[in-house]
Amino acid sequence: MIDxxxxxxxxxxxxxxxxxxxxxxxxxxxxxxxxxxxxxxxxHEAGYTLSxxxxxxxxxLIDRVMGLTxxxxxxxxxxxxxxxxxxxxxxxxDSVRTRHNLLVVQTLIDKQTEIVLSAVCHDVVVKDNExxxxxxxxxxxxxxxxxxxxIYPA
Numbered sequence: 001m002i003d004x005x006x007x008x009x010x011x012x013x014x015x016x017x018x019x020x021x022x023x024x025x026x027x028x029x030x031x032x033x034x035x036x037x038x039x040x041x042x043x044h045e046a047g048y049t050l051s052x053x054x055x056x057x058x059x060x061l062i063d064r065v066m067g068l069t070x071x072x073x074x075x076x077x078x079x080x081x082x083x084x085x086x087x088x089x090x091x092x093x094d095s096v097r098t099r100h101n102l103l104v105v106q107t108l109i110d111k112q113t114e115i116v117l118s119a120v121c122h123d124v125v126v127k128d129n130e131x132x133x134x135x136x137x138x139x140x141x142x143x144x145x146x147x148x149x150x151i152y153p154a
Contacts, residue, residue, distance in 0.1 A: 001091045001092065001093065001096065002091060002095070002096045002125060002127055002132065004086075004088065006132060007086060007088070007096065007098065007125060007132070008086060010029075010125065010131070010132040011083060011086060011100075013029070014026075014029050014134075015081045015083060017029070018079065018081060018152065018153055019079065019080055019081055021079075021152075023065045023068060023069055023152070023153075024065060024069075026061065026065060026153055027058050027061035027062045027065060028058075029133060029134055030058050030061060030133055030134045030135075030137075031058065031126060031128070031133045031134065031135045032057065032058050032059075033056075033057060033058075033135075034055070034056070034057065034058055034061070034133075034134060034135055034136065034137070035055070035056055035135070035136045035137070035138070036053070036054070036055040036056075036060075036061060036134075036136075036137050036153075037049075037051040037053065037054050037055075037137070037138050037139065038051060038052045038053040038054075038119075038139045038141065038154055039051040039052065039138065039139070039140055039141070040052065040140075040141060040143075040144055041140050041141060041142050041143075041144075042144055044138070044140045052141075053153075061153075064153070068152065075108055075109070076108070076109050077106050077107060077108045077109070078106065078107045079104060079105070079106050079116070079152050080104070080105050080106075080107075081102060081103070081104050081154070082102070082103040082104075082105070083100050083101070083102050083121075084100045084101030084102065084103075085100060085101075086098055086099075086100045087099045087100060094126055094127060095124055095125065095126045095127075095135065096124070096125050096126075097122070097123070097124055098121075098122075098123045098124075098125060099120060099121065099122055099123070100120070100121055101118075101119070101120050101121075102117065102118075102119045102120070102121050102139065102154060103115065103117070103118055103119075104116045104117040104118075104119075104154055117139075117141050117154055118141065118142045118143065119139050119140055119141040119142065119154065120139075120140050121137060121138070121139050121140075121154070122136075122137075122138040122140065123136060123137050123138075124136040124137075139154045
């Protein structure tokens with residue numbers, strides 16, 4: 001089974017890459033054939049797959065980063081992610097299912113900080129030759145409404 005300390009280090013690297021806006025590093029934290037979804041709680045609980053953000057490969061994540069960094073125009077902002085305690089749900093020799101809460105806030109240069117996302121993350125982390133990677137990340141957000149400024153990954 002994957003060591004808890006290694007998992008914590010992996011998540012520290014994951015959230016630091018995003019908070020430091022090293023978006024080009026983000027897709028490498030996933031397997032080639034990954035699933036990444038940001039989905040409303042109502043849809044998730046009903047078994048629907050309709051998601052606010054959806055990707056089914058590392059290539060799609062790379063496309064998202066390229067869109068964020070090269071084509072989209074938006075006001076400058078900073079995001080900070082505050083993950084809750086990590087819970088290991090299940091595991092075997094090669095993978096671990098984890099769950100943790102996540103709060104994401106954003107600060108626009110000329111505005112007060114606001115909550116963008118309150119969610120729970122359901123992840124499958126696997127170990128490969130290069131280290132730990134996400135094979136699946138399902139971010140289930142609590143509100144039916146999120147700001148349309150959810151532009152960066154969770």
